[in-house]
């Protein structure tokens with residue numbers, strides 16, 4: 001059996017001040033994995049979609065005194081370890097999607113409370129037209145990298161048979177594609193497309209999606225392809 005091909009089962013540096021780690025995660029038996037991204041810019045470190053046992057990951061990679069300034073849950077129904085991360089880093093700012101289920105105290109909405117230090121360098125873009133999801137994607141200027149949660153999956157022949165079958169069933173196999181599950185949540189296609197248009201203007205090279213393979217180099221064409229297929 002082939003194994004899921006990700007190069008970041010351990011923390012991998014994706015460029016200066018940006019790291020990713022994809023930990024195993026199964027959905028209905030399929031090897032979806034889930035990728036966490038860490039970005040340090042202008043003196044602040046943010047963790048997007050914290051993994052299970054974030055503290056141990058951070059301590060091992062950066063040392064116990066390393067500070068996490070912001071914990072970020074970019075979308076609904078995705079960040080199952082957020083509360084655990086909050087208890088490990090109680091002083092970190094908790095920035096969440098407006099659709100993120102409550103259960104964690106003192107959260108702030110991403111766009112209303114985005115740190116000033118990041119406004120020009122780590123830029124949030126809301127994906128509209130999906131009120132139950134309200135995903136935000138983030139462009140890291142310094143490395144021309146886009147951080148994405150569920151906007152698309154990226155699975156191909158290198159995954160195990162059931163994962164290939166499952167992702168094919170949900171219309172998200174072979175190349176970066178929006179899954180049928182994600183599409184079911186679209187309430188306003190026009191608004192969704194309009195909100196994607198600013199992304200097409202960005203010099204995106206790499207994309208770090210939560211599920212599947214990392215996109216290296218072809219970020220812009222991936223975004224154009226997604227936009228055309230909405």
Ligand SMILES: [Fe+2]
Nearest residue numbers: 078149150210
């Ligand atoms: Fe997800």
